[in-house]
Amino acid sequence: MSSLLKRASAPLLALMAACVLAQAVAGPAFAATITDVAGRTIELELPAKRVIIGEARQIHVIAALKGAHAFDTVVGWRDDLIKKDPDSYAAYIERFPDIARLPRFGYVPQGDFSLESAVALAPDVLTLNLEAAKTAKEDGFEEKAAAAGIKIVYLDFRLDPDKNTEKSIDLLGQIFGATERAEAFKAYRRAEIARVTDRLAAAKNLDRPKVFIERAPGITGDNHCCRTFGPVNFGKMVDLAGGQNIADGIIKTTFGDLSAEQLIVSDPDHVIVTGSNWAAESDLNQFVSVGRGADLTLAKAKLVDLMKRTPFPEVKAVKTGAVHAVWHQFYGAPYEFVPIQQFAKWFHPDLFADLDPEQTFREFHEKFLPVSYKTGYFVSLDRGVN
Template identity: 70%
Template sequence: MTLKTTLLAFVAAILTMATPAAAEKTVITDVAGRKVELELPAKRVLVGEARQIHVIAALKGEHLFDTIVGWRDDMIKKDPDSYEAYLERFPALKDLPQVGYIPSGTFSLEGAIALQPDVLTLNIEAQKSAQESGIEEKAAAAGIAIVYLDFRVDPAKNSEISVELLGSIFGEPAKAQEFIDYRRAQIALVTDRLARTSDLVRPKVFIERSPGISGDNVCCRTFGPANFGEMVEQAGGHNIANDVLKTTFGDLNPEQIIVSNPDHVIVTGANWAAESDINQFVHVGRGADPANARNKLEALMQRPAFFSLAAVKNGKVHAAWHQFYGVPYEFIPIQQFAKWFHPELFADIDPDKTFREFHERFLPVTYKPGYFVSLPSGGE
């Protein structure tokens, strides 16, 4: 070998050593069935719905915002009690860049690209708009992988898959599985006991979606066989909307409710002060005032479709935190509903204790009660 050949070989070897190897990418399948290729764990994540933080926090704990470069503003507007909890724990959160919502047309792709995310996590409801607007295609061209999650439309099918996806994205697959196992066990405390009860009588239940938030919706938005409707069934009740609706969300008319004459009425509520035009909603959630919530709940039961119902006459009227409908914490309302529907069978179950334990084990924020309320004699 000549000196020249030896020198060329040496230079080539040095160049090879100096050139970093291309990052290995992994293919994952999101809840929309799309094959998505990205480097895992992701280094820069744009959270397309801020309420996904409820799950990500359970995976990342104190390191929740280490790799999040921006988020949608929905937690601030729709779940401000939770936002305040996370802001108190992570003061820099107030400066986290915000992006809009694709279906409403407020999402800026240019603003998103400027944050240089590796991945954008979106709820499945945004997929149609993301495709029709071209955002899906343009994001891919900019090197941003879109991953669709679902905790709302079909949570029974997609919640655990979505937790696993977030576990992969944030490099916490073991913690994701721990979360899933805990959730399954807490739900099984109810469903296994119900399965062993041969003489179970399921009370009729109407669950109303966010009454009192808007004057445009007087009555009666509800849930079909999925989401809160499924939670009612898992807790040993019969969701009366299942007899009519086949979709996750829908409406019953007042006459249908009167004819069904449910044994229990549950309304969903939250702190919607930033969005409500009538301020008649039931404010339940982290640290909510139970007396104020009861007053609002009692006022809602004066509407024509409700005041004559057996549930109202018998004091079986309740409110539950609305945001359970988009977070895989379903084990909490399932336990609480079971206590309302079958108080003797579930006398030993304590949903408040369960939720407090969940916070201490998984979440970086402190627990405060206030997620449920009942009218007097409602078996709170």
């Protein structure tokens, strides 16, 4: 027995034994060549036997592909789920209590990912988000990982979702031996988005309301306005839902800042802020905590307070109460069909009176996910009384 195994704790040995059993159940691996979203060609055996998830929020996809077997071949993950999305972490820890013992890693671009600790786990694959690629290459992380026999695969659900989301689902389907499930997931996602886009396309004389969507206010630092989204990510969701993102043509990148003057001049019909449970990271605690099982009374109170900042009291949407909050983590998982449906109901309530986004997300949980559904992903102020 190696010195590594001699030093391993009983819980870790149990996890390793579970991985061996999962490999036997999954069947033999085969040599393959894949191309990740960074355009890199990787030769590896599929499905992978031991995987480190370089962003734990990728579990939102992996769980949809593997269900009750989501963690069978996961040997470590980044610490972001417990820090940035603790409500989802609580759901998964309840369903899979052994994951509390999974080794956790930092973030490659911040320099706190321990490659030495990763090597000790003998992973076949390390999945990273695309935004880590520049640092990983320039700092020699890619080269060192390759020398240790670790295959890095870049995914992207955030920077350019139109281009990379389905590709990333496919890659995870290959890595985890769930290609058929990946096809089913993609088909479901497309169909639910089409429930909105098809109806909008058929609508005559569609009036697109002006929308400002603010990225994650109230977490840290100066709580000023107006961090927003360009033509992708939440900005694209606004467009698909029949709204007009006021940052279109101004912000060309995924994220950017509008001035308070630009917000006043645009005078949006709707304001949406993104929020999540950021209690572990916030020094302000002024964010709107929406997400699985959120206290929506408290969330609404936080949303009211955020709208007291300059220049929001001068904006039409705030005066009429057309102010909303959406779960921030939709921006990094291919569950965007849910906010697209909810945005459509906010923007065009008569056209989408029969659409029930909450039922859609509940059904998605029942069809694809191993964790139960709880409400709390959206909140709005009262129209016309603010």
